[in-house]
Amino acid sequence: MKSSQSVKFDVVPYDQVDSTDVLELNLLSLDYPLTPERAALIRRLDPRTFPCFALYAVEKSSLYGQALLYRLPMISKDGPEDVGGIGLMCTHPRANTHAIVARLLEESHEYMRQAGLKFSTIWTSRLKASYRQYQDSRYIDAVTSSTVLARCANVNLITDLAAERPGSRGSDLAGEFYQRTSKGRLGFASRHPRFFSLMTATGEIRPGSLWLLWDGDALAGYAVARFEEGVLKVDELRVSDNNTAARAVAALILKTESIYVQVSVQNPILASSLLEAGYPTPVPSWNSLVVKPLLPGLSAEDFALRFGIGTGNFLFSYLDTAL
Structure with a gap:
C-alpha cells in the first residue's frame, strides 16, 4: 500500500x-x-x-x-x-x-x-x-x-441497597428504569427501548458489567461497572435519587469486595453525594x-x-x- x-x-x-x-x-x-x-x-x-x-x-x-x-x-x-x-x-x-x-x-x-x-x-x-x-x-x-478514585476503606460503606448481576430480563429492567427516571430531563435523556440489549450485543457493555440495585423488592437503580485487579470502575450509575449515589456505590463495593473504586461523575448532585460519603473531589x-x-x-x-x-x-x- x-x-x-x-x-x-x-x-x-x-x-x-x-x-x-x-x-x-x-x-x-x-x-x-x-x-x-x-x-x-x-x-x-x-x-x-x-x-x-x-x-x-x-x-x-x-x-x-x-x-x-x-x-x-x-x-x-x-x-x-x-x-x-x-x-x-x-x-x-x-x-x-x-x-x-x-x-x-x-x-x-x-x-x-x-x-x-x-x-x-x-x-x-x-x-x-x-x-x-x-x-x-x-x-x-x-x-x-470527570472521575473520582478512592480507597474503599476510606469511604462510608453504610447502605441499605443490594447489588446483583441481573438475569435474562436485566437489560429490559435497566432500560425501563432509565426511561422512567429520565422523564423531564434534558440532553441524552432518550434511549431506544432495547438500548441495553443492543449495547451488550455489540460489545459496548462487557458481559457481566450490568448491575441492578435493589431497595428490598423495589428497583432503585442500575450501574455499568467493571471489576479488575481489586479495582471497581463504575462507568455509568443511574439511581432514582442522586443523593443515594454513595449508597449505591457502597452496595457494589461490598458485593465485589473491591479495594479501590473509581466512579465516572457527570452530575453535580451525584458528586455531592459521593463527597458527603468521604470521596475526594472529582477531577477532569x-x-x-x-x-x-x-x-x-x-x-x-x-x-x-x-x-x-x-x-x-x-x-x-x-x-x-x-x-
Whole structure:
C-alpha cells in the first residue's frame, strides 16, 4: 500500500468497500474487530446508524480512513431532537492523517446536513492527536468527563441497597428504569427501548458489567461497572435519587469486595453525594464530547443552552455517544 501523501482519494459508503479491508483497517488503527458480521449486527439492531453506516477514504480500492455516522436522540428545551454523531474515526498508519480526517469530517457533515441535523458530536480523548484535528475543524468541548478514585476503606460503606448481576430480563429492567427516571430531563435523556440489549450485543457493555440495585423488592437503580485487579470502575450509575449515589456505590463495593473504586461523575448532585460519603473531589479526565454547529448562526453555546449542559437537569453517558 503506497502512502496517501501523493494520491487523491474518494469518499464512499460502507457497501462500496471490501468488508475484509474494513476489518484490517479497524484492527490496525483501533484494535477493534469490525467484522462483516458485527457490522451487520450493528446495522440491524441500532436504529441510530445512518443508512450508509460509514464513510471511507479510498484510492484504487485501498482504504485510508473511516468514519461511522449516527443520529443520536437527545431532548432539548423544545423537545426531542437528533444530533449527528461520528464514531470509530480512524486512518491507516501509512495515511496522510490530517488530510483524510479533514475530508471525512467534511463529507460526514454534509450527510448530516442533508438529514436535517444541526449539530455534529464526537466522543474523544483530548490526549489523542485527532483531538487537535477536530479543533481545526471547529469542534468545541461541550462535556468533559470527570472521575473520582478512592480507597474503599476510606469511604462510608453504610447502605441499605443490594447489588446483583441481573438475569435474562436485566437489560429490559435497566432500560425501563432509565426511561422512567429520565422523564423531564434534558440532553441524552432518550434511549431506544432495547438500548441495553443492543449495547451488550455489540460489545459496548462487557458481559457481566450490568448491575441492578435493589431497595428490598423495589428497583432503585442500575450501574455499568467493571471489576479488575481489586479495582471497581463504575462507568455509568443511574439511581432514582442522586443523593443515594454513595449508597449505591457502597452496595457494589461490598458485593465485589473491591479495594479501590473509581466512579465516572457527570452530575453535580451525584458528586455531592459521593463527597458527603468521604470521596475526594472529582477531577477532569481526558475524555470529552466535542460539538460542531452545522448551520450558520448556530454556536457551541447554543448547543449547551439548548440541551441544558451545566445544569443538574442534563443527562449524559459515554454509552449514548457514537460507537
